[in-house]
Amino acid sequence: MNILIVEDEKRLAKALRQILLEQKYMADVVHDGNDGLDYGLSGIYDLIILDVMLPYRDGFEIAAELRRNKVETPILMLTAKDTIHDKVSGLDSGADDYMTKPFAPEELLARIKALTRRRGEVILDETDFGDFNFNASTSTLSKGSKEVHLNFKEAEIMKLLIANREIILSKEDIITKVWGYDSDAGSNNVEAYISFLRRKLNFINSSTEIKTVKKLGYRLETRND
Amino acid sequence: MNILIVEDEKRLAKALRQILLEQKYMADVVHDGNDGLDYGLSGIYDLIILDVMLPYRDGFEIAAELRRNKVETPILMLTAKDTIHDKVSGLDSGADDYMTKPFAPEELLARIKALTRRRGEVILDETDFGDFNFNASTSTLSKGSKEVHLNFKEAEIMKLLIANREIILSKEDIITKVWGYDSDAGSNNVEAYISFLRRKLNFINSSTEIKTVKKLGYRLETRND
DNA sequence: GAAAAAATTTAAGGATAATTTAAGGCTTGT
DNA sequence: ACAAGCCTTAAATTATCCTTAAATTTTTTC
Numbered sequence: 001m002n003i004l005i006v007e008d009e010k011r012l013a014k015a016l017r018q019i020l021l022e023q024k025y026m027a028d029v030v031h032d033g034n035d036g037l038d039y040g041l042s043g044i045y046d047l048i049i050l051d052v053m054l055p056y057r058d059g060f061e062i063a064a065e066l067r068r069n070k071v072e073t074p075i076l077m078l079t080a081k082d083t084i085h086d087k088v089s090g091l092d093s094g095a096d097d098y099m100t101k102p103f104a105p106e107e108l109l110a111r112i113k114a115l116t117r118r119r120g121e122v123i124l125d126e127t128d129f130g131d132f133n134f135n136a137s138t139s140t141l142s143k144g145s146k147e148v149h150l151n152f153k154e155a156e157i158m159k160l161l162i163a164n165r166e167i168i169l170s171k172e173d174i175i176t177k178v179w180g181y182d183s184d185a186g187s188n189n190v191e192a193y194i195s196f197l198r199r200k201l202n203f204i205n206s207s208t209e210i211k212t213v214k215k216l217g218y219r220l221e222t223r224n225d
Numbered sequence: 226m227n228i229l230i231v232e233d234e235k236r237l238a239k240a241l242r243q244i245l246l247e248q249k250y251m252a253d254v255v256h257d258g259n260d261g262l263d264y265g266l267s268g269i270y271d272l273i274i275l276d277v278m279l280p281y282r283d284g285f286e287i288a289a290e291l292r293r294n295k296v297e298t299p300i301l302m303l304t305a306k307d308t309i310h311d312k313v314s315g316l317d318s319g320a321d322d323y324m325t326k327p328f329a330p331e332e333l334l335a336r337i338k339a340l341t342r343r344r345g346e347v348i349l350d351e352t353d354f355g356d357f358n359f360n361a362s363t364s365t366l367s368k369g370s371k372e373v374h375l376n377f378k379e380a381e382i383m384k385l386l387i388a389n390r391e392i393i394l395s396k397e398d399i400i401t402k403v404w405g406y407d408s409d410a411g412s413n414n415v416e417a418y419i420s421f422l423r424r425k426l427n428f429i430n431s432s433t434e435i436k437t438v439k440k441l442g443y444r445l446e447t448r449n450d
Numbered sequence: 451g452a453a454a455a456a457a458t459t460t461a462a463g464g465a466t467a468a469t470t471t472a473a474g475g476c477t478t479g480t
Numbered sequence: 481a482c483a484a485g486c487c488t489t490a491a492a493t494t495a496t497c498c499t500t501a502a503a504t505t506t507t508t509t510c
Contacts, residue, residue, distance in 0.1 A: 151456075151457055152457075152458095154457095185459085186460090188459090188460075189458085192458085193458090214466090215468085
Protein backbone atom coordinates (compact mmCIF):
# COMPACT_ATOMS: atom_id res chain seq x y z
CA MET A 1 0.00 0.00 0.00
CA ASN A 2 1.49 3.26 -1.23
CA ILE A 3 0.60 6.52 0.44
CA LEU A 4 1.52 10.08 -0.49
CA ILE A 5 1.71 12.68 2.26
CA VAL A 6 1.46 16.33 1.19
CA GLU A 7 2.14 18.43 4.25
CA ASP A 8 4.35 21.46 4.70
CA GLU A 9 4.64 21.32 8.45
CA LYS A 10 7.75 19.15 8.53
CA ARG A 11 7.32 17.83 12.04
CA LEU A 12 3.78 16.65 11.38
CA ALA A 13 4.76 15.14 8.04
CA LYS A 14 7.47 13.15 9.71
CA ALA A 15 5.18 11.94 12.45
CA LEU A 16 2.57 10.88 9.93
CA ARG A 17 5.12 8.95 7.96
CA GLN A 18 6.30 7.25 11.11
CA ILE A 19 2.77 6.15 12.03
CA LEU A 20 2.21 4.72 8.56
CA LEU A 21 5.52 2.90 8.39
CA GLU A 22 4.76 1.23 11.68
CA GLN A 23 1.65 -0.20 10.06
CA LYS A 24 3.66 -1.49 7.11
CA TYR A 25 2.41 1.10 4.66
CA MET A 26 4.85 2.68 2.22
CA ALA A 27 4.80 6.47 2.50
CA ASP A 28 6.32 9.31 0.47
CA VAL A 29 6.39 12.86 1.73
CA VAL A 30 6.39 16.14 -0.19
CA HIS A 31 6.17 19.59 1.33
CA ASP A 32 4.42 21.89 -1.12
CA GLY A 33 1.48 22.06 -3.47
CA ASN A 34 3.44 21.84 -6.71
CA ASP A 35 5.22 18.67 -5.73
CA GLY A 36 1.98 17.32 -4.31
CA LEU A 37 0.20 17.72 -7.62
CA ASP A 38 3.09 16.27 -9.64
CA TYR A 39 3.45 13.24 -7.44
CA GLY A 40 -0.29 12.73 -7.25
CA LEU A 41 -0.66 12.84 -11.02
CA SER A 42 1.67 9.87 -11.31
CA GLY A 43 -1.28 7.76 -10.21
CA ILE A 44 0.86 5.24 -8.38
CA TYR A 45 -0.58 5.95 -4.95
CA ASP A 46 -3.40 4.13 -3.21
CA LEU A 47 -4.15 7.11 -1.02
CA ILE A 48 -3.17 10.78 -0.76
CA ILE A 49 -3.13 12.56 2.56
CA LEU A 50 -3.47 16.20 1.67
CA ASP A 51 -3.14 19.26 3.87
CA VAL A 52 -5.34 22.21 2.96
CA MET A 53 -2.88 25.00 3.65
CA LEU A 54 0.16 24.55 1.45
CA PRO A 55 2.71 26.72 -0.35
CA TYR A 56 2.00 27.43 -4.06
CA ARG A 57 -1.27 25.50 -4.32
CA ASP A 58 -3.80 24.65 -1.63
CA GLY A 59 -5.29 21.22 -1.09
CA PHE A 60 -8.60 22.02 -2.76
CA GLU A 61 -6.83 23.07 -5.95
CA ILE A 62 -4.78 19.93 -6.00
CA ALA A 63 -7.76 17.68 -5.38
CA ALA A 64 -9.79 19.36 -8.10
CA GLU A 65 -6.90 19.21 -10.55
CA LEU A 66 -6.30 15.53 -9.85
CA ARG A 67 -9.95 14.72 -10.46
CA ARG A 68 -9.96 16.78 -13.64
CA ASN A 69 -7.08 14.60 -14.80
CA LYS A 70 -9.03 11.45 -14.00
CA VAL A 71 -6.85 10.45 -11.08
CA GLU A 72 -9.21 8.55 -8.81
CA THR A 73 -6.89 8.02 -5.89
CA PRO A 74 -8.79 8.47 -2.63
CA ILE A 75 -7.96 11.73 -0.89
CA LEU A 76 -7.95 12.31 2.83
CA MET A 77 -7.94 16.03 3.51
CA LEU A 78 -6.37 17.56 6.60
CA THR A 79 -7.75 20.84 7.87
CA ALA A 80 -7.13 23.07 10.83
CA LYS A 81 -10.10 23.30 13.16
CA ASP A 82 -10.99 26.90 12.42
CA THR A 83 -11.04 26.57 8.65
CA ILE A 84 -13.68 23.87 8.53
CA HIS A 85 -16.63 26.09 8.15
CA ASP A 86 -15.63 28.67 5.63
CA LYS A 87 -13.76 26.27 3.42
CA VAL A 88 -14.81 22.70 3.73
CA SER A 89 -18.55 22.94 4.01
CA GLY A 90 -20.38 22.74 0.72
CA LEU A 91 -17.18 21.92 -1.06
CA ASP A 92 -16.95 19.63 -4.00
CA SER A 93 -13.29 19.57 -4.80
CA GLY A 94 -13.04 15.82 -4.91
CA ALA A 95 -11.82 14.76 -1.49
CA ASP A 96 -13.26 11.55 -0.08
CA ASP A 97 -12.89 12.28 3.58
CA TYR A 98 -11.43 14.92 5.79
CA MET A 99 -9.94 15.09 9.24
CA THR A 100 -9.27 18.00 11.53
CA LYS A 101 -5.88 18.60 13.09
CA PRO A 102 -4.85 17.58 15.61
CA PHE A 103 -6.02 14.00 15.47
CA ALA A 104 -5.33 10.69 17.12
CA PRO A 105 -3.26 8.16 15.17
CA GLU A 106 -6.02 5.63 15.75
CA GLU A 107 -8.47 7.80 13.91
CA LEU A 108 -6.09 8.36 11.04
CA LEU A 109 -5.62 4.63 10.63
CA ALA A 110 -9.33 3.96 10.82
CA ARG A 111 -10.01 6.46 8.07
CA ILE A 112 -7.22 5.13 5.90
CA LYS A 113 -8.68 1.66 6.18
CA ALA A 114 -12.13 2.89 5.33
CA LEU A 115 -10.87 4.77 2.28
CA THR A 116 -8.69 2.05 0.87
CA ARG A 117 -11.18 -0.71 1.49
CA ARG A 118 -13.64 0.85 -0.93
CA ARG A 119 -11.32 0.06 -3.77
CA GLY A 120 -11.74 -3.67 -3.38
CA GLU A 121 -8.61 -4.04 -1.32
CA VAL A 122 -9.12 -6.77 1.18
CA ILE A 123 -8.06 -7.17 4.70
CA LEU A 124 -4.99 -8.93 5.98
CA ASP A 125 -5.70 -12.47 7.02
CA GLU A 126 -4.39 -11.87 10.47
CA THR A 127 -5.05 -8.91 12.69
CA ASP A 128 -4.35 -7.94 16.24
CA PHE A 129 -6.98 -5.89 17.92
CA GLY A 130 -6.74 -4.90 21.53
CA ASP A 131 -5.53 -7.99 23.29
CA PHE A 132 -6.69 -10.67 20.88
CA ASN A 133 -5.76 -11.93 17.48
CA PHE A 134 -8.10 -12.76 14.64
CA ASN A 135 -7.01 -14.98 11.82
CA ALA A 136 -9.39 -14.48 8.94
CA SER A 137 -8.18 -17.39 6.83
CA THR A 138 -8.83 -19.93 9.57
CA SER A 139 -11.60 -17.89 11.24
CA THR A 140 -9.92 -18.24 14.56
CA LEU A 141 -10.04 -15.90 17.49
CA SER A 142 -7.23 -16.30 19.98
CA LYS A 143 -5.57 -14.85 23.01
CA GLY A 144 -2.59 -16.57 24.56
CA SER A 145 -3.24 -20.29 24.56
CA LYS A 146 -7.01 -19.88 24.37
CA GLU A 147 -8.47 -20.26 20.94
CA VAL A 148 -11.93 -20.51 19.46
CA HIS A 149 -13.35 -21.05 16.00
CA LEU A 150 -15.80 -18.58 14.49
CA ASN A 151 -18.39 -19.83 12.06
CA PHE A 152 -18.94 -18.01 8.80
CA LYS A 153 -21.31 -15.25 9.84
CA GLU A 154 -19.55 -14.64 13.11
CA ALA A 155 -16.30 -14.21 11.20
CA GLU A 156 -17.84 -11.83 8.69
CA ILE A 157 -19.17 -9.65 11.44
CA MET A 158 -15.87 -9.72 13.29
CA LYS A 159 -14.10 -8.59 10.11
CA LEU A 160 -16.50 -5.69 9.79
CA LEU A 161 -16.04 -4.70 13.39
CA ILE A 162 -12.27 -4.79 13.08
CA ALA A 163 -12.24 -2.94 9.77
CA ASN A 164 -14.40 -0.21 11.22
CA ARG A 165 -12.57 0.16 14.50
CA GLU A 166 -13.50 3.57 15.75
CA ILE A 167 -16.60 3.90 13.62
CA ILE A 168 -20.03 2.81 14.70
CA LEU A 169 -21.47 0.02 12.56
CA SER A 170 -25.23 0.07 12.25
CA LYS A 171 -27.30 -3.09 12.18
CA GLU A 172 -28.49 -2.18 8.73
CA ASP A 173 -24.89 -1.95 7.56
CA ILE A 174 -24.17 -5.33 9.03
CA ILE A 175 -27.23 -6.87 7.45
CA THR A 176 -26.53 -5.55 3.98
CA LYS A 177 -22.86 -6.48 4.15
CA VAL A 178 -23.18 -9.91 5.75
CA TRP A 179 -26.62 -11.14 4.73
CA GLY A 180 -26.94 -9.20 1.48
CA TYR A 181 -28.90 -6.16 0.41
CA ASP A 182 -32.09 -8.04 -0.41
CA SER A 183 -32.10 -10.38 2.55
CA ASP A 184 -35.00 -10.40 4.93
CA ALA A 185 -32.87 -10.84 8.00
CA GLY A 186 -34.06 -8.66 10.86
CA SER A 187 -32.22 -6.80 13.53
CA ASN A 188 -32.59 -9.71 15.90
CA ASN A 189 -30.34 -11.81 13.69
CA VAL A 190 -27.58 -9.31 14.20
CA GLU A 191 -28.27 -9.15 17.91
CA ALA A 192 -28.03 -12.91 18.20
CA TYR A 193 -24.68 -12.99 16.43
CA ILE A 194 -23.30 -10.13 18.47
CA SER A 195 -24.24 -12.15 21.50
CA PHE A 196 -22.40 -15.22 20.15
CA LEU A 197 -19.32 -13.13 19.46
CA ARG A 198 -19.38 -11.66 22.93
CA ARG A 199 -19.52 -15.11 24.45
CA LYS A 200 -16.52 -16.18 22.41
CA LEU A 201 -14.51 -13.07 23.22
CA ASN A 202 -15.29 -13.83 26.80
CA PHE A 203 -14.27 -17.46 26.41
CA ILE A 204 -10.75 -16.50 25.36
CA ASN A 205 -10.64 -14.04 28.28
CA SER A 206 -10.30 -11.02 26.07
CA SER A 207 -10.88 -7.69 27.74
CA THR A 208 -11.95 -6.22 24.41
CA GLU A 209 -15.65 -5.75 24.13
CA ILE A 210 -18.31 -5.08 21.55
CA LYS A 211 -19.99 -1.98 22.77
CA THR A 212 -23.49 -1.13 21.74
CA VAL A 213 -24.57 2.43 21.07
CA LYS A 214 -28.32 2.37 21.26
CA LYS A 215 -30.11 3.32 18.07
CA LEU A 216 -26.81 3.62 16.21
CA GLY A 217 -25.00 0.31 16.27
CA TYR A 218 -21.89 -1.43 17.54
CA ARG A 219 -18.17 -0.85 17.85
CA LEU A 220 -15.18 -2.71 19.19
CA GLU A 221 -13.58 -1.18 22.21
CA THR A 222 -10.52 -2.06 24.23
CA ARG A 223 -11.09 -1.73 27.92
CA ASN A 224 -8.20 0.62 28.72
CA ASP A 225 -8.60 3.74 26.67
CA MET B 226 -32.24 19.68 -6.11
CA ASN B 227 -35.58 18.55 -7.50
CA ILE B 228 -37.71 16.14 -5.53
CA LEU B 229 -40.96 14.42 -6.47
CA ILE B 230 -43.36 13.45 -3.70
CA VAL B 231 -45.94 10.77 -4.52
CA GLU B 232 -48.29 10.55 -1.56
CA ASP B 233 -52.06 10.43 -1.44
CA GLU B 234 -52.48 11.43 2.20
CA LYS B 235 -52.75 15.16 1.59
CA ARG B 236 -51.75 16.31 5.04
CA LEU B 237 -48.60 14.24 5.02
CA ALA B 238 -47.74 15.31 1.47
CA LYS B 239 -48.04 18.92 2.48
CA ALA B 240 -45.91 18.45 5.57
CA LEU B 241 -43.25 16.65 3.54
CA ARG B 242 -43.16 19.44 1.00
CA GLN B 243 -42.84 22.00 3.77
CA ILE B 244 -39.89 20.20 5.32
CA LEU B 245 -38.13 20.01 1.97
CA LEU B 246 -38.76 23.63 1.04
CA GLU B 247 -37.28 24.74 4.33
CA GLN B 248 -34.08 22.98 3.31
CA LYS B 249 -34.09 24.75 -0.06
CA TYR B 250 -35.08 21.70 -2.04
CA MET B 251 -37.57 22.08 -4.86
CA ALA B 252 -40.51 19.74 -4.39
CA ASP B 253 -43.45 18.72 -6.57
CA VAL B 254 -46.38 16.79 -5.18
CA VAL B 255 -48.74 14.37 -6.91
CA HIS B 256 -51.43 12.33 -5.20
CA ASP B 257 -51.90 9.12 -7.15
CA GLY B 258 -50.00 6.35 -8.85
CA ASN B 259 -50.71 7.36 -12.44
CA ASP B 260 -49.43 10.88 -11.97
CA GLY B 261 -46.51 9.54 -9.97
CA LEU B 262 -45.41 7.34 -12.83
CA ASP B 263 -45.88 10.06 -15.47
CA TYR B 264 -43.96 12.65 -13.52
CA GLY B 265 -41.26 10.15 -12.58
CA LEU B 266 -40.77 9.11 -16.22
CA SER B 267 -39.87 12.68 -17.10
CA GLY B 268 -36.51 12.00 -15.52
CA ILE B 269 -36.07 15.52 -14.26
CA TYR B 270 -36.02 14.61 -10.58
CA ASP B 271 -33.02 13.96 -8.40
CA LEU B 272 -35.08 11.93 -5.97
CA ILE B 273 -38.55 10.40 -5.74
CA ILE B 274 -40.29 9.93 -2.42
CA LEU B 275 -42.84 7.22 -3.04
CA ASP B 276 -45.62 5.97 -0.82
CA VAL B 277 -46.46 2.29 -1.14
CA MET B 278 -50.24 2.54 -0.85
CA LEU B 279 -51.57 4.71 -3.66
CA PRO B 280 -54.66 4.94 -5.86
CA TYR B 281 -54.43 3.27 -9.31
CA ARG B 282 -50.85 1.96 -9.00
CA ASP B 283 -48.89 1.11 -5.88
CA GLY B 284 -45.35 2.21 -5.18
CA PHE B 285 -43.80 -1.13 -6.13
CA GLU B 286 -45.35 -1.02 -9.58
CA ILE B 287 -44.16 2.51 -10.13
CA ALA B 288 -40.62 1.77 -9.01
CA ALA B 289 -40.43 -1.33 -11.20
CA GLU B 290 -41.86 0.49 -14.20
CA LEU B 291 -39.44 3.39 -13.79
CA ARG B 292 -36.49 1.03 -13.68
CA ARG B 293 -37.77 -0.85 -16.72
CA ASN B 294 -37.75 2.46 -18.52
CA LYS B 295 -34.18 3.12 -17.49
CA VAL B 296 -35.04 5.93 -15.11
CA GLU B 297 -32.30 5.75 -12.49
CA THR B 298 -33.61 8.40 -10.13
CA PRO B 299 -33.06 7.30 -6.53
CA ILE B 300 -36.29 6.19 -4.85
CA LEU B 301 -37.11 6.50 -1.17
CA MET B 302 -40.12 4.32 -0.35
CA LEU B 303 -42.55 5.12 2.45
CA THR B 304 -44.34 2.23 4.16
CA ALA B 305 -46.63 1.83 7.12
CA LYS B 306 -44.99 0.37 10.18
CA ASP B 307 -46.77 -2.96 10.28
CA THR B 308 -45.98 -4.03 6.75
CA ILE B 309 -42.45 -5.17 7.43
CA HIS B 310 -42.48 -7.50 4.47
CA ASP B 311 -42.74 -4.46 2.24
CA LYS B 312 -39.08 -3.86 2.80
CA VAL B 313 -38.08 -6.80 0.66
CA SER B 314 -40.40 -6.22 -2.24
CA GLY B 315 -39.55 -2.54 -2.10
CA LEU B 316 -35.87 -3.14 -2.59
CA ASP B 317 -36.58 -5.81 -5.18
CA SER B 318 -38.73 -3.50 -7.23
CA GLY B 319 -35.97 -0.94 -7.51
CA ALA B 320 -36.25 1.34 -4.49
CA ASP B 321 -32.98 2.48 -2.98
CA ASP B 322 -34.08 2.97 0.56
CA TYR B 323 -37.25 2.75 2.56
CA MET B 324 -38.62 4.44 5.65
CA THR B 325 -41.52 3.52 7.88
CA LYS B 326 -44.24 6.01 8.75
CA PRO B 327 -44.40 7.93 10.90
CA PHE B 328 -40.90 9.35 10.81
CA ALA B 329 -39.03 12.35 12.14
CA PRO B 330 -38.09 15.00 9.60
CA GLU B 331 -34.47 14.75 10.61
CA GLU B 332 -34.39 11.12 9.61
CA LEU B 333 -35.97 11.93 6.29
CA LEU B 334 -33.35 14.57 5.63
CA ALA B 335 -30.53 12.25 6.58
CA ARG B 336 -31.77 9.63 4.14
CA ILE B 337 -32.22 12.17 1.38
CA LYS B 338 -28.66 13.30 1.88
CA ALA B 339 -27.39 9.75 1.73
CA LEU B 340 -29.31 9.02 -1.46
CA THR B 341 -28.29 12.14 -3.31
CA ARG B 342 -24.69 12.25 -2.18
CA ARG B 343 -22.22 12.40 -5.00
CA ARG B 344 -18.85 10.73 -4.96
CA GLY B 345 -16.24 13.02 -3.57
CA GLU B 346 -18.68 15.01 -1.56
CA VAL B 347 -17.38 15.61 1.91
CA ILE B 348 -19.48 14.67 4.85
CA LEU B 349 -19.20 16.85 7.89
CA ASP B 350 -19.72 14.58 10.82
CA GLU B 351 -17.74 16.59 13.29
CA THR B 352 -18.26 20.13 14.39
CA ASP B 353 -16.58 22.51 16.73
CA PHE B 354 -18.70 25.03 18.49
CA GLY B 355 -17.31 27.41 21.04
CA ASP B 356 -15.01 25.34 23.17
CA PHE B 357 -16.48 21.89 22.59
CA ASN B 358 -16.61 19.37 19.82
CA PHE B 359 -19.61 17.38 18.68
CA ASN B 360 -19.16 14.22 16.68
CA ALA B 361 -22.45 13.41 15.02
CA SER B 362 -21.48 9.97 13.83
CA THR B 363 -20.76 8.74 17.32
CA SER B 364 -23.08 11.20 19.12
CA THR B 365 -20.26 12.29 21.35
CA LEU B 366 -19.76 15.64 22.98
CA SER B 367 -16.23 16.39 24.10
CA LYS B 368 -13.91 19.01 25.43
CA GLY B 369 -10.31 18.14 26.15
CA SER B 370 -10.23 14.73 27.73
CA LYS B 371 -13.80 14.93 28.97
CA GLU B 372 -16.30 13.12 26.85
CA VAL B 373 -19.95 12.22 27.10
CA HIS B 374 -22.38 10.26 25.00
CA LEU B 375 -25.62 11.84 23.82
CA ASN B 376 -28.61 9.60 23.31
CA PHE B 377 -30.61 9.83 20.13
CA LYS B 378 -32.93 12.73 20.85
CA GLU B 379 -30.27 14.72 22.68
CA ALA B 380 -28.06 14.37 19.62
CA GLU B 381 -30.83 15.45 17.27
CA ILE B 382 -31.45 18.57 19.30
CA MET B 383 -27.76 19.34 19.52
CA LYS B 384 -27.50 19.08 15.74
CA LEU B 385 -30.35 21.54 15.39
CA LEU B 386 -28.81 23.97 17.84
CA ILE B 387 -25.48 23.86 16.06
CA ALA B 388 -27.01 24.13 12.60
CA ASN B 389 -29.05 27.14 13.68
CA ARG B 390 -26.36 28.89 15.64
CA GLU B 391 -27.47 32.43 14.72
CA ILE B 392 -31.16 31.80 14.93
CA ILE B 393 -33.43 31.36 17.91
CA LEU B 394 -34.94 27.91 17.75
CA SER B 395 -38.50 27.74 19.00
CA LYS B 396 -39.83 24.77 20.92
CA GLU B 397 -42.35 24.16 18.19
CA ASP B 398 -39.54 23.97 15.64
CA ILE B 399 -37.70 21.50 17.77
CA ILE B 400 -40.79 19.40 18.29
CA THR B 401 -41.72 19.19 14.64
CA LYS B 402 -38.16 18.50 13.56
CA VAL B 403 -37.18 16.00 16.20
CA TRP B 404 -40.44 14.37 17.26
CA GLY B 405 -42.23 14.61 13.93
CA TYR B 406 -44.95 16.53 12.19
CA ASP B 407 -47.83 14.81 13.92
CA SER B 408 -46.29 14.10 17.30
CA ASP B 409 -48.11 15.02 20.47
CA ALA B 410 -45.00 15.90 22.44
CA GLY B 411 -45.43 19.03 24.53
CA SER B 412 -43.11 21.87 25.37
CA ASN B 413 -42.06 20.16 28.56
CA ASN B 414 -40.46 17.39 26.54
CA VAL B 415 -38.19 19.94 24.95
CA GLU B 416 -37.49 21.57 28.28
CA ALA B 417 -36.49 18.24 29.77
CA TYR B 418 -34.07 17.51 26.96
CA ILE B 419 -32.58 20.99 27.07
CA SER B 420 -31.96 20.35 30.71
CA PHE B 421 -30.25 17.03 29.95
CA LEU B 422 -28.05 18.74 27.38
CA ARG B 423 -27.09 21.49 29.77
CA ARG B 424 -26.07 18.98 32.36
CA LYS B 425 -23.86 17.22 29.83
CA LEU B 426 -22.28 20.45 28.58
CA ASN B 427 -21.57 21.20 32.17
CA PHE B 428 -20.13 17.77 32.76
CA ILE B 429 -17.46 18.32 30.12
CA ASN B 430 -16.76 21.77 31.63
CA SER B 431 -17.79 23.62 28.55
CA SER B 432 -18.37 27.33 28.96
CA THR B 433 -20.76 27.28 26.04
CA GLU B 434 -24.35 27.47 27.08
CA ILE B 435 -27.83 26.96 25.75
CA LYS B 436 -29.44 30.27 26.33
CA THR B 437 -33.17 30.61 26.85
CA VAL B 438 -34.97 33.48 25.17
CA LYS B 439 -38.28 33.64 26.94
CA LYS B 440 -41.31 33.07 24.79
CA LEU B 441 -39.12 32.54 21.75
CA GLY B 442 -36.85 29.58 22.23
CA TYR B 443 -33.21 28.60 22.58
CA ARG B 444 -29.83 29.25 21.06
CA LEU B 445 -26.26 28.21 21.65
CA GLU B 446 -24.00 30.90 22.96
CA THR B 447 -20.31 31.05 23.75
CA ARG B 448 -19.50 32.94 26.90
CA ASN B 449 -17.27 35.99 26.38
CA ASP B 450 -15.94 37.10 29.73
C1' DG C 451 -28.68 -41.31 1.18
C1' DA C 452 -29.56 -41.33 5.92
C1' DA C 453 -27.85 -39.93 10.27
C1' DA C 454 -25.23 -36.71 12.79
C1' DA C 455 -23.28 -32.37 13.43
C1' DA C 456 -22.95 -27.68 12.70
C1' DA C 457 -24.75 -23.38 11.48
C1' DT C 458 -28.47 -20.33 11.22
C1' DT C 459 -32.98 -18.52 12.24
C1' DT C 460 -36.79 -17.68 15.14
C1' DA C 461 -39.14 -16.52 19.18
C1' DA C 462 -39.95 -15.19 23.92
C1' DG C 463 -38.96 -13.25 28.32
C1' DG C 464 -35.84 -10.58 30.90
C1' DA C 465 -32.56 -6.60 31.26
C1' DT C 466 -31.30 -2.04 30.30
C1' DA C 467 -31.39 2.43 28.58
C1' DA C 468 -34.21 6.04 26.43
C1' DT C 469 -38.19 8.72 26.79
C1' DT C 470 -42.20 10.64 28.83
C1' DT C 471 -44.76 12.36 32.57
C1' DA C 472 -45.63 14.95 36.44
C1' DA C 473 -44.83 17.74 40.38
C1' DG C 474 -42.60 21.27 42.81
C1' DG C 475 -39.01 24.95 42.54
C1' DC C 476 -36.94 28.87 40.25
C1' DT C 477 -36.79 33.48 37.58
C1' DT C 478 -38.46 37.38 35.54
C1' DG C 479 -41.51 41.03 34.66
C1' DT C 480 -45.39 43.70 36.26
C1' DA D 481 -46.07 39.40 45.82
C1' DC D 482 -48.10 37.10 41.91
C1' DA D 483 -48.39 34.96 37.56
C1' DA D 484 -46.33 33.00 33.64
C1' DG D 485 -42.97 30.60 31.66
C1' DC D 486 -39.21 27.77 32.41
C1' DC D 487 -36.16 24.36 34.99
C1' DT D 488 -35.07 20.20 37.27
C1' DT D 489 -35.65 15.77 39.02
C1' DA D 490 -37.54 11.35 40.15
C1' DA D 491 -40.63 7.95 38.90
C1' DA D 492 -43.31 5.65 35.41
C1' DT D 493 -43.46 4.02 30.95
C1' DT D 494 -41.81 2.41 26.65
C1' DA D 495 -38.53 1.03 23.18
C1' DT D 496 -34.48 -1.26 22.25
C1' DC D 497 -31.41 -4.69 23.06
C1' DC D 498 -29.73 -9.18 25.18
C1' DT D 499 -29.79 -13.90 25.96
C1' DT D 500 -31.19 -18.33 25.56
C1' DA D 501 -33.45 -22.41 23.94
C1' DA D 502 -35.76 -24.62 20.50
C1' DA D 503 -36.79 -25.08 15.59
C1' DT D 504 -35.05 -25.14 11.15
C1' DT D 505 -31.80 -25.39 7.57
C1' DT D 506 -27.35 -26.60 5.75
C1' DT D 507 -23.24 -29.27 5.78
C1' DT D 508 -20.57 -33.21 6.94
C1' DT D 509 -19.84 -38.00 7.87
C1' DC D 510 -20.56 -42.70 7.50
